[in-house]
Each structure stands twice: as C-alpha cells, then as structure tokens.
Amino acid sequence: MNNNENNTLEASNGFSPGGDPGKNGGVKIVAFLCNWCSYAGADAAGTSRLRQPENIRIIRLPCSGRVNPLFIIKAFNQGADGVLVSGCHPNDCHYSEGNFYARRRLEFLKEFLPFIGIDKRRFSYQWVSASEAQKWQNVVINFVKRIEDVHAK
Amino acid sequence: MTVEDKLKEKINEIIDDLDLLVGYSASELPLKVNPVFIKNREDVKNLVFNKLCINNLATYIYNLSKKIKGTAGIVLKPCDASSVIQLLSEGLLDREKTRMIVAGCSGVFDYKKIQKHLGGQKIISLELENGNLEVGTINKKNTLKAADFYADKCYWCQIYNKPPLYDDFIENDQEPGIQPADKYADLEIIESKSIEEIMNYWDGQFSRCIRCYACRNVCPLEICQDRCITNLDEPYWQSQRINTQEGKFFQMIRVMHLAGRCTECGECERACPKNIPLAKLMKKSAQIVERLFDYKAGQEIDKKPPFLTFKDVEQNIKEENLS
Numbered sequence: 499m500n501n502n503e504n505n506t507l508e509a510s511n512g513f514s515p516g517g518d519p520g521k522n523g524g525v526k527i528v529a530f531l532c533n534w535c536s537y538a539g540a541d542a543a544g545t546s547r548l549r550q551p552e553n554i555r556i557i558r559l560p561c562s563g564r565v566n567p568l569f570i571i572k573a574f575n576q577g578a579d580g581v582l583v584s585g586c587h588p589n590d591c592h593y594s595e596g597n598f599y600a601r602r603r604l605e606f607l608k609e610f611l612p613f614i615g616i617d618k619r620r621f622s623y624q625w626v627s628a629s630e631a632q633k634w635q636n637v638v639i640n641f642v643k644r645i646e647d648v649h650a651k
Numbered sequence: 652m653t654v655e656d657k658l659k660e661k662i663n664e665i666i667d668d669l670d671l672l673v674g675y676s677a678s679e680l681p682l683k684v685n686p687v688f689i690k691n692r693e694d695v696k697n698l699v700f701n702k703l704c705i706n707n708l709a710t711y712i713y714n715l716s717k718k719i720k721g722t723a724g725i726v727l728k729p730c731d732a733s734s735v736i737q738l739l740s741e742g743l744l745d746r747e748k749t750r751m752i753v754a755g756c757s758g759v760f761d762y763k764k765i766q767k768h769l770g771g772q773k774i775i776s777l778e779l780e781n782g783n784l785e786v787g788t789i790n791k792k793n794t795l796k797a798a799d800f801y802a803d804k805c806y807w808c809q810i811y812n813k814p815p816l817y818d819d820f821i822e823n824d825q826e827p828g829i830q831p832a833d834k835y836a837d838l839e840i841i842e843s844k845s846i847e848e849i850m851n852y853w854d855g856q857f858s859r860c861i862r863c864y865a866c867r868n869v870c871p872l873e874i875c876q877d878r879c880i881t882n883l884d885e886p887y888w889q890s891q892r893i894n895t896q897e898g899k900f901f902q903m904i905r906v907m908h909l910a911g912r913c914t915e916c917g918e919c920e921r922a923c924p925k926n927i928p929l930a931k932l933m934k935k936s937a938q939i940v941e942r943l944f945d946y947k948a949g950q951e952i953d954k955k956p957p958f959l960t961f962k963d964v965e966q967n968i969k970e971e972n973l974s
C-alpha cells in the first residue's frame with residue numbers, strides 16, 4: 499500500500515492511523531452508510547449483539563446519493579485499506595432515487611480505480627436495509643476478510 | 652480554393668450577424684497559431700485555418716456567451732464541435748446564440764512532438780512539402796515524416812469531414828491520409844502491469860505536477876475554473892502543498908467531474924507544462940462510460956449525460972453481493 503508521509507500527517511483529521519487497529523491484522527476500513535437503511539441496519543446488528551470486526555469506522559450520511567466518489571479516493575489517500583459504501587436497496591431509497599444516481603457514480607469509480615493503481619477489491623458498495631442486521635454482519639465480515647487478503651499479498 | 656479561403660469567404664458573408672467571432676490567426680512562432688477575437692469585417696483577412704490549428708477554441712465559448720448579448724461565432728474543427736455539442740447538451744450554452752462554423756480538417760500537427768523530436772532546439776521555420784515537414788532550426792534544415800507528427804487524436808478521428816452538428820460547414824478537399832492507429836494501445840500497456848507498478852507509474856508522473864491548473868483552465872468543459880473545489884477552504888478538499896498525492900487527487904477531481912463529459916480533445920495534456928499524460932486518464936474514463944452507460948460525450952444534443960440520469964435496471968452493471 500502506498501502510505502507516504504503526507505498521508506499519515508493528514509490522516510489526523512479523519513481517524514487516527516494505527517490507533518485501535520482491531521484484532522484482524524489492523525486493516526482500516528471506512529464505511530459510508532446512509533442514515534435510513536444501512537446505518538439503521540448496522541445499529542440493529544449491534545443491538546442484536548451480532549459480533550462484527552472492529553476494523554470498520556462508520557460515517558453516517560443522509561443518503562448513498564450523498565457519497566461523492568472523491569470521498570472514497572480521499573479515504574484511500576489518507577490511509578484507508580478499504581472503503582465500503584452501503585445504502586438502501588434500489589427502489590427503497592428514502593429520497594426515491596438517490597441510490598440510483600449513486601450506483602452509476604460508484605460503479606464508474608470502481609472500474610476506474612485499478613487504472614490509477616488501487617485494487618478494485620478494496621472498494622465495494624452494497625445495499626443493506628434497516629431490517630437486514632444479519633446481512634450487514636455478513637457483509638462486514640466478508641469485506642474485512644477480503645481486505646485482509648489484499649493487504650496480506 | 653483552400654479551406655482557409657473558403658472559410659474567410661463564409662465569415663465575410665455572416666460577420667454582420669455575429670457579435671463576436673473566435674477564430675485562429677497567424678503567430679510569430681512557426682509551430683503555432685493564435686486564437687483571435689474578431690468584430691469587424693476588416694479583420695477577417697487575418698484569419699487562418701491550417702494544420703497548425705491544434706487548439707480547441709471551444710474553450711472560450713462558455714465565458715464568451717456569458718459576456719455578449721448577441722450571437723457568438725466560433726471556428727471549429729469537427730472534433731472541437733463535439734465540445735460545443737456537449738456544452739449544449741448540458742444546457743450550458745444557448746443554441747440560438749452559438750454559431751458553429753465548422754471547417755473540414757486534414758489533421759493537425761502536435762508541436763510538442765516536433766519539439767521533442769528535435770531535442771528542444773529553437774525552431775525558426777516550418778513548411779509542409781510532399782508529406783514531409785521541413786523544420787528549420789538555427790543552422791540546419793530537418794526533414795521529418797509528417798505522418799508521425801499529428802496530434803494523437805487525429806490517428807483515430809472518424810469525423811474529420813462529417814461533424815455531428817454545425818451551422819456552417821466548410822468542406823476540405825484535402826484528405827488527412829493518416830494511417831489509423833489503435834486508440835487504446837497505450838491503455839493496454841498500463842493495464843498489463845501489476846497494480847503496484849501502475850501506482851508507481853502514476854506517482855512518478857504526478858510527482859512532477861506543479862498544480863498550475865493549466866489542464867483545468869484549458870478544458871472547454873471545466874467551466875467551474877476558479878470556483879473549483881480544489882480552491883475552497885470550506886469544505887477543505889485539498890491543501891496548497893505541491894506533492895504527488897495532492898497532484899493525483901487534483902487529477903481525480905478532474906476525472907470525476909469530467910466523466911461522461913470529456914470529449915477527448917486532448918487539450919489538457921497539450922497545456923500541461925510537465926507533459927503528464929492526462930489524456931490517458933480521460934480516455935480510460937470515456938471508455939468506462941461508454942461500456943457502462945452506452946454514452947459517448949459530444950455526439951448528440953438531446954441525450955442526457957450519464958450521471959444526470961439513471962435506469963431502474965442497469966444492464967451493464969453487475970452489482971456484487973458480499974453477504
């Protein structure tokens with residue numbers, strides 16, 4: 499991973515690099531969750547005591563449509579090993595169409611990342627609804643596993 | 652009659668309908684032409700149109716349209732017309748107030764390639780004879796094969812004599828006669844590398860970036876100019892520091908803001924004083940947009956740009972399910 503000295507310096511305004519790395523080899527993952535579905539889903543997973551890896555730092559946004567692809571690039575620049583975006587299922591968006599726009603942007607970004615030297619597997623976008631606590635747990639576990647694989651290489 | 656003469660004749664006919672005309676005029680530098688803004692009939696004689704007209708004049712049209720009340724005329728190569736079409740399709744220009752005077756093109760020379768070939772020597776003259784470029788440097792005449800020195804985009808141009816949209820079209824009898832090349836060959840070279848090598852390749856390129864913003868300012872579609880998010884304190888996207896990461900991030904801002912809009916005119920790469928291969932980024936972006944959304948920028952006025960619309964079911968997107 500490319501971690502130049504500037505990244506680590508600037509990382510202080512995001513999350514603290516190296517601090518509280520979690521148990522799983524310390525990969526750092528930023529997750530952008532929409533307020534209405536995925537954040538509630540993650541919350542529900544917490545309340546139902548579904549164990550989740552501790553590598554994920556969640557940032558709550560009003561809608562997956564609020565996710566500017568540049569947030570993701572910036573997270574990578576500042577030292578994130580993986581970035582996850584999750585929102586309501588298509589047709590379930592609280593604002594009716596935010597996630598449709600998001601899907602186009604995020605898919606474009608995902609296709610573009612390898613061309614600038616960022617492994618595609620380090621980024622994913624998912625649809626998790628408020629009631630899908632179990633799905634959220636699976637998503638997180640699988641994503642963390644994948645990032646660890648990429649990281650270990 | 653050359654295309655230049657026909658162009659002047661045409662402009663003489665219509666100049667009274669225009670508030671202002673953007674065209675090319677001769678330059679004292681042998682490899683270049685200048686943009687020129689014309690109001691009066693007596694200045695029409697200063698216009699030129701030849702194989703040195705590599706600049707995309709569409710760059711001026713947006714700002715100009717904000718400043719003048721009447722119609723702005725603009726001299727365009729067929730590829731440059733795409734940039735205007737894209738602006739029109741985004742509702743950024745008024746069709747009624749934009750007169751597109753498109754001249755058929757027989758290919759334009761990339762002066763950077765000529766300069767590089769001659770190792771940066773001072774060039775004092777240039778002539779085209781029987782398919783050869785006769786380039787005069789201080790005490791020597793150099794003969795170069797013209798076919799090797801066209802702008803990259805000329806090697807895959809298919810619209811040199813059929814612009815997608817125009818108000819006046821001036822035919823060019825001269826065929827480019829350029830051997831077509833594979834547009835994506837340079838992308839394939841990069842993509843055949845490992846992910847670390849690709850990262851290092853771009854780090855190497857962007858370590859040279861001085862954030863002069865020439866690439867942004869020359870682009871016909873980057874109408875944001877100094878309102879660009881890179882210049883904002885709030886929200887704070889980028890520091891003023893000059894280093895590889897910041898250069899690369901700035902370029903990612905450009906890629907994201909031009910996805911589905913860039914018409915691949917190559918001006919950003921031409922303007923870059925550090926010769927960073929920006930066109931590769933733009934080409935990749937356009938390739939992805941075309942594959943995912945079946946959209947090519949600068950072709951049709953009525954087609955919605957891909958990121959301003961969506962479909963319930965996206966045929967070409969395969970969502971991954973991690974659960």
Ligand code: SF4
Nearest residue numbers: 870913916917918919
């Ligand atoms: S990004 Fe570069 S190639 Fe694309 S329209 Fe702008 S100047 Fe032209």
Ligand code: SF4
Nearest residue numbers: 860862863864866923
């Ligand atoms: S023109 Fe080149 S050096 Fe200037 S900001 Fe753009 S990429 Fe950097």
